[in-house]
Amino acid sequence: KNQVEQSPQSLIILEGKNCTLQCNYTVSPFSNLRWYKQDTGRGPVSLTIMTFSENTKSNGRYTATLDADTKQSSLHITASQLSDSASYICVVSWGGGGSQGNLIFGKGTKLSVKP
Amino acid sequence: GAVVSQHPSRVICKSGTSVKIECRSLDFQATTMFWYRQFPKKSLMLMATSNEGSKATYEQGVEKDKFLINHASLTLSTLTVTSAHPEDSSFYICSAQVSGQSYNSPLHFGNGTRLTVT
Numbered sequence: 506k507n508q509v510e511q512s513p514q515s516l517i518i519l520e521g522k523n524c525t526l527q528c529n530y531t532v533s534p535f536s537n538l539r540w541y542k543q544d545t546g547r548g549p550v551s552l553t554i555m556t557f558s559e560n561t562k563s564n565g566r567y568t569a570t571l572d573a574d575t576k577q578s579s580l581h582i583t584a585s586q587l588s589d590s591a592s593y594i595c596v597v598s599w600g601g602g603g604s605q606g607n608l609i610f611g612k613g614t615k616l617s618v619k620p
Numbered sequence: 621g622a623v624v625s626q627h628p629s630r631v632i633c634k635s636g637t638s639v640k641i642e643c644r645s646l647d648f649q650a651t652t653m654f655w656y657r658q659f660p661k662k663s664l665m666l667m668a669t670s671n672e673g674s675k676a677t678y679e680q681g682v683e684k685d686k687f688l689i690n691h692a693s694l695t696l697s698t699l700t701v702t703s704a705h706p707e708d709s710s711f712y713i714c715s716a717q718v719s720g721q722s723y724n725s726p727l728h729f730g731n732g733t734r735l736t737v738t
Contacts, residue, residue: 539726539727541729546731546732546734547732548730549729554724554725607723610664612662
């Protein structure tokens with residue numbers, strides 16, 4: 506069964522600290538893995554997209570890693586800011602076909618950054 | 621660039637009425653748009669894939685007669701919740717992919733519509 510599991514479910518950190526969010530998946534055949542940031546009551550915003558051959562990708566203070574062998578990904582946030590408070594969603598695409606309907610969404614990690 | 625506008629952002633309606641939600645790609649063409657539903661603290665659930673000029677493809681368990689989708693142009697898809705009931709209350713989000721881009725390209729999401737049925 507295609508699944509995407511994220512941990513932790515929620516996380517509270519102090520402003521300026523770093524944190525790492527985890528994503529494990531059992532999706533086959535794998536196409537790509539995406540990390541999205543979703544502010545409360547808003548739509549998700551793309552942070553990174555990684556294909557099978559990519560094992561790291563950065564977007565500012567966000568760095569995603571991918572280990573396709575162990576089917577794990579992480580999202581590292583450096584020097585957190587209050588505006589980083591949001592849900593971070595891991596999404597895995599499967600099948601490699603032309604449709605983006607083949608996406609499996611994780612439940613997200615709710616990050617709270619406190620001053 | 622690549623902005624998706626979703627309207628309305630919030631709507632409250634009475635049970636039995638219908639509600640239409642619009643999803644527009646403002647600065648790009650989108651042959652395909654997607655509609656999702658999100659419950660509190662849950663992940664997005666794909667409801668249907670909307671294709672310009674043809675019938676939408678619904679996911680298993682989604683009632684096509686209840687959730688009517690129309691994708692009449694390359695920049696607009698609409699979702700109509702017909703005969704709404706309180707259990708239809710949810711957060712509905714659309715997304716769009718720039719026409720011609722590969723499946724490894726980003727999806728662009730609208731900001732969602734909070735539907736409350738009283």
